[in-house]
Amino acid sequence: MNQILHPLPCERLQERAFWAQGIGQTLAKEYGKSTDDLPDDLQQYFEPTDLSSVQISQTDMNRLWHAAGNLAQDDCFGLKMGQNYRSNTLKVLGLAAVSSATVGDALQRVIRFFSVFSTQVQLYSVEDDQHITVYFQPRGTPHPMHMEALLSHCKHIWDALGPATSSMVLETRLIGDHERTRTTCENIFGKRIRPGSKRVAVKFNRHMMNTPLPAADAFLVKRLDATLEDMLGAVPNIDFAEQVKQRIRVLVSEREVSEDLVATPFNMSPRHLRRKLSETQTTYEKLLDEVRMELAIRLIQDGKLNLGRIAFELGFLDPSSFTRAFRRWTGMSPTAFRSQSRQGGSVTA
Numbered sequence: 423m424n425q426i427l428h429p430l431p432c433e434r435l436q437e438r439a440f441w442a443q444g445i446g447q448t449l450a451k452e453y454g455k456s457t458d459d460l461p462d463d464l465q466q467y468f469e470p471t472d473l474s475s476v477q478i479s480q481t482d483m484n485r486l487w488h489a490a491g492n493l494a495q496d497d498c499f500g501l502k503m504g505q506n507y508r509s510n511t512l513k514v515l516g517l518a519a520v521s522s523a524t525v526g527d528a529l530q531r532v533i534r535f536f537s538v539f540s541t542q543v544q545l546y547s548v549e550d551d552q553h554i555t556v557y558f559q560p561r562g563t564p565h566p567m568h569m570e571a572l573l574s575h576c577k578h579i580w581d582a583l584g585p586a587t588s589s590m591v592l593e594t595r596l597i598g599d600h601e602r603t604r605t606t607c608e609n610i611f612g613k614r615i616r617p618g619s620k621r622v623a624v625k626f627n628r629h630m631m632n633t634p635l636p637a638a639d640a641f642l643v644k645r646l647d648a649t650l651e652d653m654l655g656a657v658p659n660i661d662f663a664e665q666v667k668q669r670i671r672v673l674v675s676e677r678e679v680s681e682d683l684v685a686t687p688f689n690m691s692p693r694h695l696r697r698k699l700s701e702t703q704t705t706y707e708k709l710l711d712e713v714r715m716e717l718a719i720r721l722i723q724d725g726k727l728n729l730g731r732i733a734f735e736l737g738f739l740d741p742s743s744f745t746r747a748f749r750r751w752t753g754m755s756p757t758a759f760r761s762q763s764r765q766g767g768s769v770t771a
Contacts, residue, residue: 455493
């Protein structure tokens with residue numbers, strides 16, 4: 423296995439339990455493996471009951487991906503899960519897409535309602551004269567296999583739009599190093615893949631956005647939109663906490679972070695900031711800790727700065743304070759983490 427499991431910081435990010443059921447079904451059907459071999463405290467997510475309202479924290483979701491990937495011994499486990507399992511939620515989102523008037527309408531509908539399918543990413547698009555590129559922006563620290571499963575799930579939607587859209591997708595970008603498994607990736611996405619990308623994304627042919635869809639159904643899509651809006655309203659709202667995290671990232675990069683400076687652009691006092699964050703089940707201190715951890719992992723894996731400089735960039739008073747924090751985050755020292763990352767080994771929290 424060459425996947426590196428990042429530490430698991432984000433308890434407030436909740437994913438729906440059908441993801442666990444999909445992982446379990448894929449292990450059984452594709453690999454002949456039993457979920458009994460997964461961690462005992464995650465077994466509740468494989469009960470043969472209606473778990474449609476059950477939520478899994480990102481922490482446990484990542485643990486589950488890591489354990490399942492190790493059990494399957496397949497770097498493409500996430501891609502294959504997305505290819506072979508389709509939840510009812512994805513079917514509803516896909517039906518809304520194919521019922522749209524044009525390809526462009528379908529794409530915007532998927533971007534708009536994607537959070538009902540997964541809370542782990544936010545989709546946004548960037549346009550130029552020739553292309554529309556849809557980026558899968560992570561929320562928190564989702565497991566790389568989860569990101570890849572989202573891509574291959576979306577492939578079901580692109581394929582369903584009709585034969586006239588076969589040349590719609592110009593490129594699919596994967597963050598994993600899939601040179602050894604390129605054939606598998608090409609079997610799923612076609613020849614137009616770019617492994618080892620910095621961000622997960624799909625590039626579309628902009629000139630096809632006005633292509634009419636053969637299954638367009640204005641009567642149905644209006645009612646599906648209402649249903650999806652209702653489902654979107656039931657998704658836990660963590661947007662404010664994520665906005666605060668982004669503000670903290672900026673201030674950490676400028677090496678000048680404080681609660682007062684974080685609160686300023688939101689036009690609120692530090693006390694009001696704390697109250698608002700408590701509504702999303704987090705605190706300023708937890709968000710600052712998450713940002714420092716995420717940046718520490720990225721900077722160590724980039725390998726461009728020594729550990730002393732990384733400690734300084736993140737605002738630690740001395741390298742020993744940084745080492746203690748990193749051990750708390752990951753269970754290992756920064757030196758050991760860097761060594762294991764270079765070797766391509768699995769890093770567990």
